[in-house]
Amino acid sequence: MAQVVKALLGVLILLPPLPMALAWVVALRATGDRREATLWALYVGTVFFLLADAALWQEVAGGIAGLVVTLAAAALAGGTLAVAFVRRRPSVGWARAFRIVWLAALFVFVIEYGVLFLIGVFRTWAGG
Secondary structure (H helix, E strand, C coil), rough: HHHHHHHHHHHHHHHCHHHHHHHHHHHHHHCCCCCHHHHHHHHHHHHHHHHHHHHHHHHHCCCCCCHHHHHHHHHHHHHHHHHHHHHHCCCCCCHHHHHHHHHHHHHHHHHHHHHHHHHHHHHHCCCC
16 A cells, blocks of 8 residues: 555656646635635645655756755745735735745746756756
8 A cells, every 4th residue: 555655646746737736626626716726736736846846856966955955045035035025015914925935936846847857858868
């Protein structure tokens, strides 16, 4: 059973749009609201793209240094962005600022996923 769960998790991490689609379907059935389902899919997608980036950094760089630098930069940029939102517009609030930063992180992680995926493909084709 543990092997099945491990394999399923591996597939979900390898293909982050798949858990996003699953989260969207589950949230749509639970809430009946397309907007809410889309937000839940994006929230879940951020986690899975982060995990996929971790796996790709491990494959491309042979270690986790790149992931650590990415997470540190994302945390610094996200924290700065959240503080700027709340200071500029106190009506935004910390919860909404965190959601904005979380969704911005998804954008960054998707781009990073694409770049690392292409680097991995080219390195494989080049025989490296």
